[in-house]
Amino acid sequence: MAVTSIQQIKGYTVLPVQLEPSKHVQKSYHYLYLKKHVIKNQPESQTRSLFLVNLPINSNFATIKKLFSDVAIGCIIESFESTQYEDPKSVINYDVEVDLSRLTNEELVPTEDTSNQRIPVGCGIVTFLDRSGLNLALTSIKKLVSSNNIKYPSWRISEDEATGTVRFTKSKKLNSEALSEEVSKSLQEFQQRELAAKEDLSTIKSLVDEDGFTLVVGSHRKTKNGILGSSKKAIDLEKNEAALKKMKKKEKQDFYRFQIRERKKLEMNELLNKFKEDQERVRVMKEKRRFRPY
């Protein structure tokens, strides 16, 4: 399989990575597209990160580190973050952010810095220890790509990550103690947030507005949204249904002659419409040859 001759695509440098042949498959190439990672508030010259597109399978700190050490000796990687496709049910949409935690109760979610942009699917960010490391890596990659007759770095699923039987008969049991610790930690955090929210709530309760009113809250209410939400809904309901229902109940349906006539007409029309509908349905069925018994 030939390597493509293209070196740049839309501003990204194309780095072919060799996938080793085996008994069953030929050697083939994977293509990484990379360029300097630039974010707002940070000029290009200051970045220490490289933005990678089209990550190969099993990209993690170890494998990426290995790759860069193959390409450019001497550059040291500080961290690696990525989003990789993992969706056995085709429900996840990577273009839209969905955080169930936030959607179910915004108040109780840890206020993380949302400025940290999500990484698009299949992409990763490699941060080097310093800017010279980044520059070293980038120049040697460019050199590698433009030179002829070269050996591209190869991609290993990594030595420590087993394949085959060993990989797929790994135990999935969770360590109870570790899990228990993890759970209690996260629940503690959650309780703190809950407490904070409660305090928030009590400040609202004790708040006396300019007219001298305070908000009355039932003992079971847990959240601010719960209270405000429900009071909002109550207003809506009153406006719409109850009033309308009352109005309707008072009216008599068969008092005037015209009402009766109207109703009969309506019934007749309904019957006719249904008849027409049925005719239409049968016509469609006929077109589809549904009346052929053989």
Add this chain to the structure above:
Amino acid sequence: MVKRRREQEEVDVADVSINPTVPNGSSTSEEHDPLNEVDDTNNSEDLDDDDDDDDESGDEEEQSAKRSKVTRPQLSAQDVQIARETAELFKSNIFKLEIDELVKELRLKESHCKLVEKVLHRLHDIIQQVPKSAEFTLTEAEKYISDSKHKISIPFPDPKPTGLNYKLQYDTPENISLVGSFGLKTGIQQQNGMSIDVALTMPKSLFQPKDYLNYRALYKRSFYISYLANYLITLTKKNHLPVKISYEYVNGDKLCPALHIESYTPDNVHDDDLIFEKTKFSIRLIVGFEFGLFESKKLLPDRNCVRVQSESDDGKLPPTPLYNASILSSTTYNYYLKYLYTNKKSADSFRDAAVLGKLWLKQRGFSSHVNEGGFGHFEFAMLMTALLGGGGENGNKILLHGFSSYQLFKGTIKYLATQDLCNEGYLSFSSVVGEVNSVYKKNGFNVPTLFDKNTKINILWKMTNSSYSVLKKLANDTLQLLNDVVQDRFRPIFILSSNNPLLKYDTLIQLPLAHLNQKENFGPVEKISFLTFENFVCSKVHRILSKALDERAYQISVTASFNDSKWSIHKRKPSFSSENDDKYITIGLYLNPLECEKKVTKGPLHSDKANGEKFASFWGNKAQVRKYKDGNIQYSCLWSPSPIESTVVTITKYILDLHLTKDISQKLITNSTKFTQLIPRPITSLANSTQPIISPSNFQTLKNSYNDLSKILLNLKLPLAVRSILPISPALRNTSLILPVPFSVADPDFFNESILQFESSMKWPDELIALERTKTAFLLKIDELINKETAYKSFIVKDEHTIPYNNQVTVLHISTPDGFGFKFRVLTERDEVLYLRAIENATEKQKAIVTNVYLEFVQKYMGSVKHHRALSTLVNHFPFFSPTVRLFKRWLESQLLSHHFSDELIELIAIKVFVDPAPFSVPSSVESGFLRILHFLCNWNWKEDPLILDLAKDFENSEEKNNYIDKISDRLTVQTYQSMYNNFYSLRRDDPNALKVQFFIGSKEDPSGKLWSLNKVTLPIASRLTALSKASISLLLKSPDVNEKVLKMIFTPALKDYDFAIKLKTQAEFTTRSGLLPTNKFKNLIQTPTSFPDDIYSLQDPVQAFFEELQSKYNNAIILSSNKYTGLNENGNVNVITGLFNPSVTSAKKKFRVNIGYNTKPTEDEQLLFNKEAVLNEIVTLGGDLISSVEFK
């Protein structure tokens, strides 16, 4: 009311005499008038429909456009009238419209009829030209005929005459007339062409009054026919009517040969040649006798008219009902035609009803032919006529002349379904026009009887008790469909054919006629009462089996598997009758699911000596006396259980060996074991080898273990007590493919899942992820208690994929000391609230995604519970559901489809043929259930039709719903049906190509209908399922003897259809580890696992984990398939993973995009292309030592 009044006018008009004989051309044109008249009132759009068969589709569209233009302004009082009337006279509007459309569709083509009329005229002229013959003696006649240049034989019936003391002669027929459905104008289009009956009446002068005795009239007729045939060959050629002539028996009646005439196209066509080959019509020249030629009293069914040497001492001869009826029938062709014609004239809708009846019978394989039940169009019309003139016990009218076609049809079906014309009583009528005196009389003759007092014929003489019982059952099934007010049942009643023997019977058994060795029992006495050997054997087999199977079978159909169709005029009778190599007696059983598998046949009490002796002599060695728990001592037979053979087959084999022919069981062909042996067998069957594979007791130990564990869980001391444990695992409702076996940890379904609910509490966190963590905390507590305080072992596993975006779900796995595994996930009352809140809070973009997440949650935590509850009831009610669905799962598994369909979806598809079996009945055997599922799948157009199931627990089909309990029954109502149908309708409006939801399966458990199909099945996979079932069904139904090679092929995947196939081989074998019985090993080498390993995962099948990883990484680009149960494959260590590239991803170049989501390579023009080679390399690398070979297209 309106109709009633019209009826009286019609009766007056009907008195005008009619002459339906051929040469009277005007009768046909007159004939069509009343039809059009009827249609005119019904539907103003029918005038232009006659020719739309030949039209191209474009033309048709034009027509429909015209049509709608025409009908629109006519929305008038008349329409209102029709709409109202049809709702009353017919079941519903749509049903009436459908019937109208069907009747139109079935009408014979005008152009064909015209052509054939010309042919008939010419034929009539030709027959008139045949000269009179001299009077011949037998030898002269034989010499004359065989010396003729066409080398014809005389079709003498058996026994062939040797010397006759009377003369044979031909004279011009007294009358030539058109009879049968063509004569009656009730002919319908048929697949293999329609046959037109023309009756010739032999002149009276050729007969003596005593000729009805001893075949005399029949011999005379045989000569008459051959003489006629001889001349016809010459004359038709001369008169430009190129035809082929052969003999055939009228409706399989061996006493009544006729001439079969069909058209062909000669090499050089003359201008005057009349060729009607294209119409597919054929003509049957029947030769009859004059009406009233013989004294009909002498030919009553209980008279003997064939004198033979009797062996019995008193010299009394048995009656010859078949012979008598055959002779009498030959005198009534014209007579009955006139009778039916008059009745048709007097009832407006008679014709349409007769057409419906004819189609109904045809779809079910019934016809007037002896081997096809002996009840066809003619018999149906006669019955309907009789019912128009009474039919009740006091002679009250069952049908009225003003009835609509639907009412006439339904009334007749109802009569067939509910009145016993065989044992309890019979229907007697008189075929004199104007006489109204049909009466149902008590005390039947033990043969199906519809007796015409005037002609002394039993109209049902060709029926047997067996065919009558089947007809009655079919009528009953149809009656229930007609009474269904919820769904439109038009299709199963009229359109779907249910005539394949493999599909319609529960068990099909074939006996080769050649091996029966019954000739010596077929003596002269039997010969005259049964006429043919086949009739004799069928009747004997039916008698034996009815007694032997008793309550196990509802109906037993015994027929000869062949129809002696036409044969060459150079032979006296069909030639293959001497060697019976390819002839079979077909036994079709409709089984009683609750009785048929019982291991004991109970006879009379020990004290009842007389009956006991009968029992013992009938059952031979098998009969024994046993004492039962209730203290009774009874004669009984005990049937030794076999793991795969059904008890009914065992009994049939034994009893036929005993009473019919020794060792016939070796030659008998049946399919039942071929199918049941495909159901995976558990390794435990090694120790307990007699346990039938289909028995529900296979699941019992698992259930006991589950109940024990539930008790422990319910009594645990926890902050919130466990309130309920709701099972959702297939093995706990008897539907798992692999039977549960202790310590079989490699079974992917080893851990049976349940939903755990705690007492309600207000304190659950009000945020989803924290809630999930709290659940984990509870599971941790249970885990701790279980491990500490009981002999059970447990551990917790993370479940990241069940609910997308919620990766904190954990599941508790518990293994029991007796070797089973269970897993539990927690549901709280907050979950659904929170998911719904998430949908509410979501932005426009997020909404669809979060809704999908919610549906995933509903599926796993709530839908599956409801499904399990509904199904576990049905499993008990339908004993054959469990093995059938397991075989169906096996088929899906072998076709690499298991991963694409959830167990719930598969079970819902499979339950269809049980809860809604029409046009068949509820399957009572594995093979019938399996074949009907496939048959349903290949006919299910899921793009256009929803599947709406009634999973009610209330199975009583009571017509009247008056009492209080009936009203709260959970059966499907019209409203719920309609609302589900509307759900489907709106679903398809948004997604007409079924890209999102392919299979809509609505039931009271899931009115949305999409729960089990959404996000799981894909369009290509759904289409593949349909295609595979079509291919399988067409292969399987080819022959009633299912070839095992074919069956094996149907259970083998076609790897060529995929873009790549990666073959895998594991180091260990997973057959015994999954609890399956290896097929190719010595029994003493098989080791049954008896304990759990330290880490259960070390013994699990790596292929499943491999597949899951691939699935989650490449799901958007490749449709991956694999076997879920490696243990079922050869040696238990091979598997395959196949892939179909998603064409929208992989075929075209895409613009460069960072978040494209799949592996790409750059192209010269700075675009991206899917990088197949790299993906394949990745897959193979991941698979490592599992890969054994790769095939890549």
